[in-house]
Amino acid sequence: MENREISQAVVSRLPRYYRYLGDIKDQGIERISSAELSRIMRVTASQIRQDFNHFGGFGQQGYGYNVEYLHEEIGKILGLDRDHRLVLVGAGNLGSALINYMNFKNRGFFFQAAFDANEELHGRTLGGIKVYPMDELVSFIENNDIEIVVLAIPRTAAVKVAEMVSGTGISAIWNFAHIDLQVPDRIQVENVHLSDSLMRLTYSIRRYEEKNAQK
Amino acid sequence: MENREISQAVVSRLPRYYRYLGDIKDQGIERISSAELSRIMRVTASQIRQDFNHFGGFGQQGYGYNVEYLHEEIGKILGLDRDHRLVLVGAGNLGSALINYMNFKNRGFFFQAAFDANEELHGRTLGGIKVYPMDELVSFIENNDIEIVVLAIPRTAAVKVAEMVSGTGISAIWNFAHIDLQVPDRIQVENVHLSDSLMRLTYSIRRYEEKNAQK
DNA sequence: TAGATTGTTAATCGATTAACAATC
DNA sequence: TAGATTGTTAATCGATTAACAATC
Numbered sequence A, B: 001m002e003n004r005e006i007s008q009a010v011v012s013r014l015p016r017y018y019r020y021l022g023d024i025k026d027q028g029i030e031r032i033s034s035a036e037l038s039r040i041m042r043v044t045a046s047q048i049r050q051d052f053n054h055f056g057g058f059g060q061q062g063y064g065y066n067v068e069y070l071h072e073e074i075g076k077i078l079g080l081d082r083d084h085r086l087v088l089v090g091a092g093n094l095g096s097a098l099i100n101y102m103n104f105k106n107r108g109f110f111f112q113a114a115f116d117a118n119e120e121l122h123g124r125t126l127g128g129i130k131v132y133p134m135d136e137l138v139s140f141i142e143n144n145d146i147e148i149v150v151l152a153i154p155r156t157a158a159v160k161v162a163e164m165v166s167g168t169g170i171s172a173i174w175n176f177a178h179i180d181l182q183v184p185d186r187i188q189v190e191n192v193h194l195s196d197s198l199m200r201l202t203y204s205i206r207r208y209e210e211k212n213a214q215k
Numbered sequence C, D: 001t002a003g004a005t006t007g008t009t010a011a012t013c014g015a016t017t018a019a020c021a022a023t024c
Helices: A008-026 A034-041 A045-053 A067-077 A093-105 A134-143 A155-165 A194-214 B008-026 B034-041 B045-053 B067-077 B093-105 B134-143 B155-165 B194-214
Strands: A064-066 A084-089 A109-116 A129-133 A148-151 A172-175 A188-191 B064-066 B084-089 B109-116 B129-133 B148-151 B172-175 B188-191
Touching (some): A008 A034, A008 A045, A008 A067, A008 B194, A034 A064, A064 A067, A084 A093, A084 A134, A093 A109, A093 B093, A109 A134, A129 A134, A155 A172, A188 B194, A194 B008, A194 B172, A194 B188, B008 B045, B008 B067, B034 B045, B084 B093, B093 B109, B109 B134, B134 B155, B148 B155
Parallel strands (some): A084 A109, A109 A129, A148 A172, A172 A188, B084 B109, B084 B148, B109 B129, B172 B188
């Protein structure tokens, strides 16, 4: 049942379900129907039921879904039931933002170290995390059981670092550089292309204005 | 021809085309076929031709596409042929990263001011941009022809600010808070939910491990 | 002109929505 | 039991891919 590959579309929706269910749980609500969740999240009830059923039934006929249970199960699917050890590469503003943000969110994501090419930063700390020189990155990863490498550096540097860490035992790269990285299949890559996001926004602005000008 | 609504899937791919075409142009390559671009970008040539044709033909039979022209045209579609005036709300690490990043990219995105609830920051500058108190936000927007509001603040604050700026003449919100904002239809919203992205990554890790464990 | 490659139509595939039997 | 609501199948819709005629 968990065998078939789940479509990207479904996976992309899971974090949003997780977020909403967390909020609903915090409001003290114990159970919810797909119809009610549909109303809150502005998606069809049909889609909600289909999505959840990809992972086996979480609900009960005539009752609906137990909010806390559903929230937890989706968390498990998303891998949030375990701890994750990360290193940050690039200790600039963006890197600082990520470290500070992740720490206070505290969902099991633990930064173990930061790395930067800038010598002035070496030895300093960033949100409680020490900054090391780049040439210590690979050995640090190997000696500290690092699972995720976060790349908050420019694209040329990102390509080099991706190459460097490709030989280590990491499982994933969270990439903020504006380039598509080439890594072995066993390393998962998730891109956050901020400029792409901003372009989609300006597309929407232009599109909306055009639509209105026509009238 | 430009009348029909373009699907979200197509729009989402445009920035990636734009990025690759920029690189190809920088390499001094003048023309490219959909087959060659397909090889580089790892998508089907069919999809490339279909995507471009949503906006009218940019190519020429027997020749392919002129790289510079295609790049520029996609830029126009994405609204990159005009300047955009932004304000930043939230002058923390993330906000700083965005201001510094955007300035050096210089694609026509100009931050006019930053706003923050923290009094200590008022009057300081951030990447050349001055930080003002929150209660000056609305009047600043109205007096300075602001098009885009960037929200780099926590979710509760984001909801309040979205409400505040909903009455102004802005066209869009670029939202980094982990919440879906409710604003009038005329205001476009683009979300960057970093935690959603990170969850998709940990999903992929878990999924990959599970797949391998089965064998 | 002949070869190459687009633009576009048709076929396929996949995702979403609707419907309803199963069941709590 | 009756009412509610899921789980799941079937129908629809939309997006992707394949194929090829148009044309540079």
